[in-house]
Amino acid sequence: MTTFRFEVLVSLKPGLSDPAGKAVEASLPALGWSNVANVRVGKHVALDVDAPDEAAARAQVDEMAARLLSNPVIEDVRILEVAER
Amino acid sequence: MSDRAPRIGVVTFPGSLDDRDARRAAATMGGDPIALWHADPDLRGAEAVILPGGFSYGDYLRAGAIAARAPIMAEVVAFAERGGPVLGICNGFQILCEAGLLPGALIRNRSLRFICREVSLRVETAQTAVTAGLTPGETVRIPMKHGEGQWVATADQLARVEGEGLVAFRYSSPDGIVDEAHNPNGATNNIAGVRNAAGNVVGLMPHPEHAVDPDVGPTGGQALFASLLQAALAGAAA
Numbered sequence: 001m002t003t004f005r006f007e008v009l010v011s012l013k014p015g016l017s018d019p020a021g022k023a024v025e026a027s028l029p030a031l032g033w034s035n036v037a038n039v040r041v042g043k044h045v046a047l048d049v050d051a052p053d054e055a056a057a058r059a060q061v062d063e064m065a066a067r068l069l070s071n072p073v074i075e076d077v078r079i080l081e082v083a084e085r
Numbered sequence: 086m087s088d089r090a091p092r093i094g095v096v097t098f099p100g101s102l103d104d105r106d107a108r109r110a111a112a113t114m115g116g117d118p119i120a121l122w123h124a125d126p127d128l129r130g131a132e133a134v135i136l137p138g139g140f141s142y143g144d145y146l147r148a149g150a151i152a153a154r155a156p157i158m159a160e161v162v163a164f165a166e167r168g169g170p171v172l173g174i175c176n177g178f179q180i181l182c183e184a185g186l187l188p189g190a191l192i193r194n195r196s197l198r199f200i201c202r203e204v205s206l207r208v209e210t211a212q213t214a215v216t217a218g219l220t221p222g223e224t225v226r227i228p229m230k231h232g233e234g235q236w237v238a239t240a241d242q243l244a245r246v247e248g249e250g251l252v253a254f255r256y257s258s259p260d261g262i263v264d265e266a267h268n269p270n271g272a273t274n275n276i277a278g279v280r281n282a283a284g285n286v287v288g289l290m291p292h293p294e295h296a297v298d299p300d301v302g303p304t305g306g307q308a309l310f311a312s313l314l315q316a317a318l319a320g321a322a323a
Contacts, residue, residue, distance in 0.1 A: 012192070022197070037167055068146070068150065
C-alpha cells in the first residue's frame with residue numbers, strides 16, 4: 001500500500017449565485033482594489049488515501065467527491081493535485 | 086378519525102434544535118412523539134418520521150450533508166421507499182435533499198442574511214403527507230428562520246418538479262399571490278417545499294412545528310401536522 005495525497009476543489013456551479021463570493025467582491029474596493037470581478041468562494045479538501053496504486057486511489061477519490069465531498073446538484077468538483085507521501 | 090395516537094418519530098442529530106418543538110407539536114395535535122437518535126439502528130415503530138430543523142453536525146461541509154449519511158438515515162430511506170410518511174423541516178429538508186429523497190438543493194439566501202419572520206405559503210398540491218387536508222391555492226401562515234433556504238435545482242430537476250407537480254409550497258402573499266415581492270430568500274420559482282413522486286416524502290424550509298399553539302403565534306402548522314398524523318395512521322392500516 002502507498003499513501004497518496006489529494007486536494008479536492010469544490011466550487012458552486014457557474015450561473016448559481018454565490019453570495020459569499022459577492023460579499024468578498026463587495027469588500028475589495030474598500031481596500032483599494034476596484035478592478036476585481038467574478039469572485040467565487042469554494043471549498044478545499046485535502047486528504048490522504050492508502051491504496052495499491054495511484055489509479056485505484058484516484059478512482060476512490062472521484063467517487064468520494066461525487067458522493068460526499070460535493071453535491072452534484074449545485075457544485076463542480078476538481079481534483080487538483082496528487083502526490084505520493 | 087381514529088382514537089389511537091400515531092407514533093411520530095422525531096430524529097435528533099447532534100446540532101438539531103427544533104426536535105423538541107416537533108415532538109411537542111406532534112403531541113399537541115394528538116400524536117405520540119417518539120424521540121429517535123441519529124445513531125439508532127431502527128425507527129422504534131414510528132409510523133411517520135420528522136427530520137427537524139437546526140444545524141446538524143454544525144452544517145459542516147454543506148447543510149445536511151453529514152446528517153444525510155448518519156446511521157439512522159438508511160432506515161429513514163427504507164421507510165420512505167416503503168411509502169412511510171417523512172417530513173423534513175428546514176435542516177430536515179436540507180437533509181432529505183442531500184439524501185436524494187427530494188430533488189434540488191438549498192443554498193445561502195440571496196440576501197446573505199439569516200431571515201427570521203412569518204411567511205405565507207401557498208399550498209400547491211394536496212398530494213403530500215402534510216397537505217392532504219388542505220386545498221391547493223389556500224395559504225398557511227407559519228414562521229421561517231434560516232440562512233440557507235434558497236431552493237435551487239438543475240434544469241432537468243426543475244423541469245421535472247414543475248412538470249410533475251412536485252412543488253408542495255410556494256412563498257406567497259397572504260392571499261396567495263406568488264411574485265418576487267413575496268420571495269424572501271431568492272428560491273427558484275418561490276419554491277418553499279417539494280415532495281417526491283409518491284407524495285409520502287415532503288420537505289419545506291419554514292417551520293410548521295412552531296405554528297400549532299395559538300398562545301405563541303400563528304397556527305398555520307396545525308393543518309400540516311393533522312395531515313401527517315392521518316398519513317401515519319393510514320400507512321399503518323395499509
